[in-house]
Amino acid sequence: MKDRAMHASSSVFVAGHRGLVGSAICRRLVAGGYKNLVLRTRAELDLTKRAAVWEFFAKQRPEYVVLAAAKVGGIHANDTYPADFISENLLIQSNVIDACFEFGVQRLLFLGSSCIYPKLCPQPIREEYLLTGPLEPTNRPYAIAKIAGIEQCWAYNRQYNTKFLAAMPTNLYGPGDNFDLHRSHVLPALLRKVATARATHSGHVEVWGTGTPRREFLYSEDLAEACVFLLEMAQDRFETLLDKDHAPLVNIGVGEDVTIRELAELICRVLDYQGELVFDSTQPDGTPRKLLDVSRMRALGWKPRIGLEEGIQRTYAAAKDSFVSAGM
Secondary structure, three states, X not given: OOOOOOOOOOOEEEEOOOOHHHHHHHHHHHHOOOOOEEOOOOOOOOOOOHHHHHHHHHHHOOOEEEEOOOOOOOHHHHHHOHHHHHHHHHHHHHHHHHHHHHOOOOEEEEEOOHHHOOOOOOOOEOHHHOOOOOOOHHHHHHHHHHHHHHHHHHHHHHHHOOOEEEEEEOEEEOXXXXXXXXXXXXXXXXXXXXXXXXXXXXXXXXXXXXXXXXEOEEEHHHHXXXXXXXXXXXXXXXXXXXXXXXXOEEEEOOOOOEEHHHHHHHHHHHOOOOOEEEEEOOOOXXXXXXXXXXXXXXXXXXXXXXXXXXXXXXXXXXXXXXXXXXXX
């Protein structure tokens, strides 16, 4: 059993399979020959309902679980719906993580986020910086919920020797992203704004904040590849990530960042938009910088393949038809 890794017939439950992350992981699993994916929509399985989760796990008995289901959003959404962000995420995590223990799941991969690290921690951000300082106020409820999920995984590992790992991706984007300007993250929001400005021949695009914060961006298909890499990893190597003296988390990113201004300018170039960028400094900037230290994943043998410009091109190519149908 020491060298056991996930195989093609393994039962894999991807929670949140319709989202940006979950859908990318499903595509990667299918491409890798995995034939026993267990998938449920929210209408079929509400993960906030404990009895429903218990019934599902008792019947399906998944061997591997990817917990990509979560309530997510950008600064505006987090600031507008803080109660929803903390309560829904706590319910989802508690129910699924408890069920993974109760029904003997071999390996759980819990998806966190780089935004749960302290607002002003040293850069690049190492895994051990978690809980070493105050959080960014605009997404504090979401961050606390995710930190609680990591603590829950760690507690089960220490008490019951489970194999629960939290993957901490940096800012994500890609096909199937959320382009709702009230709920989306910065990259898809800017992509939609620039596409709309180009289609309507507007002379300018408004960008929230000063444009000075720095952000790291990872293409969703690269994250999916990293997640499957972790699920397939031989048990002895996987257990090196589960030191009981430290939280079981690993950063997943590219190790490079850009300013929001540079991101906006790049999107303009990709879409061939010639208008002006107008920065609204009355809107929040959020955390000044969030660059992950990705040395652990690099040491394990994984690194991303898709650069930012190519990723933006792919994301726009996948989304432009929906922009056109919406009149953008």
